Amino acid sequence: MRRPTTSTCRRQSLVRQRPARGRAGASEPHSCRIALKFLVAVPCVSAQNTGLGTPLQLVQPEGQSAPPPLITLQDALERARRLDAQFQSAIADAQIARQDRVQAKSSLLPSVSHTTQYLGTQGNGFAPSGRFVTNDGVHVYRSWGVVHQELSPNTVLMTGYRRAQAAEALSNAKVEIAQRGLAVTVTKNYYALVISQRKYATAQQAAQQAMRFLEISQQAERVGQVAHSDVVKAEIQYEQQKQTYQESMLAMENARLNLAVLLFPALNENFTVVDDLDSAQTLPPFPDIRTMAERENPDLRVASEALRQANLDVRGAQNAFLPSLVLDGNYGIEANAFALHSKIAAAPQYGPLPNVGYSITANLTLPVWDWGTRRSKLRQAQTREQQARVQLTQAQRQIVSNLYSFYNEALAARAAVDGLRHAADLAAESLRLINLRYQAGESTALEVVDAQNTLVQMRNAYDDAQSRYRVALATLQTVTGNF
Known part of the structure; x- marks a missing residue:
């Protein structure tokens, strides 16, 4: 009979758990995985279901009685825009700047x-x-x-009116900067929860494997096939994996709290998220990315409009002599x-x-004489204009630097995803073979423990690489805009 793949075993282990509060879970890398969005419930597992002893009892906020909403990444972004104070402050500044422009036009x-x-x-x-x-x-x-x-x-x-136009354009660009920065924050926290749920499932399965290995070693010791040192090693491994399992519960709870702060006006953990890491978008070619950065970068618009304001301030100071x-x-x-x-x-x-x-x-x-006040104001405006030019050139250099840095980060993250997917499959197969060899008396307990740890590390590394790629794309879009 064909042995189930690692991903199948992992999902089956989650299906056996009782549902609680709509926690989202994990998926396992495998070459035959279907790249679809799916939702997995990850509850606080009881000791009777897993045999892992008394579960860690965490203090949690009181949840709502309504069914938990299913929140995609796009839903999370829309919710965060309505609640984030910094983003709303940028919108308020843009609205105030628009009214300043209306008032400046009326004054003409x-x-x-x-x-x-x-x-x-x-x-x-x-x-x-x-x-x-x-x-x-x-x-x-x-x-x-x-x-x-x-x-x-x-x-x-129309110096005052044109300056108000520049101030409005600058405020609108700052809204775009705040929106893109918020997207990175939400993406990090969203996929931090998804990854913590995957790591929770990995830690649960690793603890169960360690418990089974402990049982196997105890049985082998009773019939005289292995030394007592193997049982000691297996028990140490079991305790370590059980501790890792409890730490993963804490990490998942903290990740859920961090995301809930961004998404709900009142703290509410009663929601589920979609694990769509396997359906990440493709990274566009660099020439296309560079074109978008030249056309859609708000940081460059902020620096340009600030220089435009400074130029108009100089003109206004010169007009005071007329x-x-x-x-x-x-x-x-x-x-x-x-x-x-x-x-x-x-x-x-x-x-x-x-x-x-x-x-x-x-x-x-x-104007005839004012003891040099107008001349002093003109020099101030000229100094601000020079500083704005310096800031514009620095912004241009920084944008180019960020473009290359963020794009290379996305390339490295994508390569890591491809490599670690294969490594996780190899680690799962390696553990299966070493378990068979140990039961046949051809492998040591140390090799089994090392294979278990390697599998956990590879799974977690693969999950981290997928999250890293998503965050890298969101960070790159702070320079280019959506693609």
Whole structure:
């Protein structure tokens, strides 16, 4: 009869466990594996089911009574965007910058307002103007519609508006940076949980194998086939694997807590994740990656827009040396009675006259001397502009460096996945053969223990390599955008 493959045995060992709270489990590398998304439940296994002694009792948050939701990586990213404070802060900054741009555009246009005033002056008994000579009567009423327009160099050249546009573009680029950084964080935590569940299943199976080896060695000792030292070695191996099993439970619980913090507004561990590590996307060729990095990199946009802001600050400081013109147009009444027609207190002989009219005020301001303040502000703006240029060139170098570094990391991770998949299969076959040799009296207990440890190491290394490749792709996409 054909012996089941390692992956089949591993999944069967998980199926025998009782379900609890929808924990997701592991899969085993094998050449015949079907690359599909699947979900495996990994509960806290009882001592009666595994024979591993009293299980580790961990303190856990109270879960919800509803069925656990199935969360894919894309679901996790969407949930994290709604809850992450840093990402939401970047969105708020972008919205504020957009309103700044709207306000800057409005400041270029004339403003219209209305004002109503009453001026009462104490009379002197002789002159109709009263005691204040600036008024032409003891009662003065003003009701004006005012059109105000500032024609400064910054207004004419739209310096403030263009700077607000640059600030908005910079804020939008920072949103993209925050989103890509959050994607890396979520990807790490998501696959950390998947890998911890795989390692939990590996540790459980390794402990069961160590327990079976202990039973075999005890039986062989009773019939005089092996020395007592083999039993001691087997018992030490069993205790070590049982401890590893309990540590894997703790690691899985911590990984679940870390992901839950990112995904739920209230801490909730009642969810399941999808183990899709076997369906990772293909790494594009480097020329395509370089093209995407040149076109879609937000760090470069941030540095470029910061330089654009600095250039506009210099222009604004230079505009301060130029004259400015302010125009005010008034339409309404300024009379001794609040009416369309009335007598003028200072000239009643003319009878009622129309009160409604207009006036225009033009105010030209020419800067002359301010003890070097404007010159100092210009030098400050020029210094900031120079610093922005340095930051832009550094950002360009750093982006190119990250592009090569992240792409090479993805290449190395992909190669590790291919190599460790085969190594894990070889380790499983090696353990099977050494167990057969030990039962036939042709192998030592040390060889069995070494084969068990090697299998655990290869399985865990393969799982880590798959997670490493996924994280490497997410990190590369911080430079290139999605591909």
